[in-house]
Amino acid sequence: MTTYGVLGVGSIAKAVVTGLCEGVAAPPELVLSPRGAATAAALSGRYETVRVAEDNQAVLDAADVVLVCLRTTDTDVLADLTWRPDHVVVSATAALGVPRLLALVAPATRVCRSVPMPPVAERAGLTAVHPPLQEARALFDRLGSTLEVEEVAAYEALSATSATLSGFFGYLATQTAWLQRQGIGAEDARSYVAATYAGALGQLEGGAGFDELAAEYATPGGVNEQVARELRESGAYVALDRALDGAHHRLATE
Structure with a gap:
């Protein structure tokens, strides 16, 4: 089973973890970064398959798919981490384009952007993903459904409406x-x-x-x-x- 790592544990990460675990018979393993310590601790205390890592690198070492939920201003920390070529990186960070994301997480090459919204906590979200990525669809289909977007302009237009x-x-x-x-x-x-x-x-x-x-x-x-x-x-x-x-x-x- 896929192990998910989460970098940055704020409101969106909390919604994702809740949707993946609440009332689910076989929830996935999730490893949370210590950033957002109070929220991370509360989630790990509530769900048996969720644990808090010692640091960001420990998240990557344990994870197959890494969900980046950092603020845009904090994303430079990604370059300080050691990524594996087989890592799949799903960014939920606004205004972090694919070229920049690829540069930050090299040598990982399977990356995408996404716009998960609070309804994913109820498994009722429709999450836009660009570019389409099998692992991202597998994640967000568990949280409602996935809208795969080929063109970056269309993805950014959808992202803008989510800001309303x-x-x-x-x-x-x-x-x-x-x-x-x-x-x-x-x-x-x-x-x-x-x-x-x-x-x-x-x-x-x-x-x-x-x-x-x-x-x-x-x-x-x-x-x-x-x-x-x-x-x-x-x-x-x-x-x-x-x-x-x-x-x-x-x-x-x-």
Whole structure:
């Protein structure tokens, strides 16, 4: 069975480990770096097949597939490690292109980029991978499913849209705060907003397009239509488009 090593144990690494182990009859062996010590210790205490290595090199020495979850500013440490030619390297680090990754992990040559998101903890993620790599598909199919992307430009565009989640939750927080100003209790406000969107997102299971659903909710002359129109006229959607352009530019590495 494949042994996975994880360099950098933050929120995404935690989600990956949880998805691989929680409620799984035969979870894989995972070796975590001591970076993110509290999270790593908690995961190793919870799952029998997870252990924390003494240092980053010990992770590599034990692993077949190495998942890199370091911050972009910390990736130079990869060059200080001794890699094997048979290592498979799956990077979840933003703005770390394949040419740079190859230089950092030589003599390993089987590498790819990926965008695992928090739903992998529930094995409900769709993880973009570039370039396609069998070992990466095997990993992320265990965590939901895999979207293999041949072209780097397409991969970076997908990565940019994944950067909208904080803004999405900010959108929900704005509604919750508005309800509280109208006298609704904080817990009731949060529960109502969460239930509204959870129910609406359930409609995506039928394969309907977003434009189709937007039109369905926007009854002519209705309040949904009014709010959508005011957002559009205020430039909210144009601002989102610009933000995506900015994220895409920042993520462009090759």
